[in-house]
Amino acid sequence: MIEIRNVKKGDLPQLVIIEQLCFTRAEAATKEAFEMRIQVIPDSFFVAVDEAGIVGLVNGPVIDGEYITDDLFRDIRANPESGGHQSILGLAVSPPFQNHGIASALLAHLEKDARVKKRETITLTCKQNLIGFYENSGYINMGISSSKHGGVSWYNMIKNILS
């Protein structure tokens, strides 16, 4: 049974391992970045947990603008109580647990929470090969992002949720 809950301080070592298994060194969130996100935005940082521990994660701050900018990977502010755009800076599922619907469940959980808090959109960037994955969850491809994170090209994907 998979449970989705807000992140806790003690999750840090497992988060770092999953991130390193899922992303290149240049793309992976560092231990310090996770520490900051756990401290500043635990309300929009969710983990998927099974009997063995953490198997997936999704996180990101609420931002003023519609699109992700690279400064967010270094510096974030606490989330406003309502409004704004819910960004996703990281979505990752441990490789042995992929293709079991866990990322989709994490996205759905974040979206439900964002709707309650009257966020305007959920906004994220992804590589070309995952555009279809996000489109399946209702995201729209807004074209190439200004992000140079990890030295690769990213696409802006947005889902409007304020209706």
Ligand SMILES: CC(C)(COP(=O)(O)OP(=O)(O)OC[C@H]1O[C@@H](n2cnc3c(N)ncnc32)[C@H](O)[C@@H]1OP(=O)(O)O)[C@@H](O)C(=O)NCCC(=O)NCCS
């Ligand atoms: C991308 C990722 C988060 C997906 O996690 P997951 O738990 O396997 O995803 P889900 O099981 O919810 O969904 C997988 C589904 O998407 C489909 N899918 C995967 N890539 C796809 C693509 N490029 N286009 C369309 N569908 C795609 C799969 O076939 C699967 O479909 P199914 O459920 O009908 O079998 C995971 O592969 C991962 O952690 N990758 C490495 C890190 C990463 O790239 N994160 C995203 C950063 S933007």
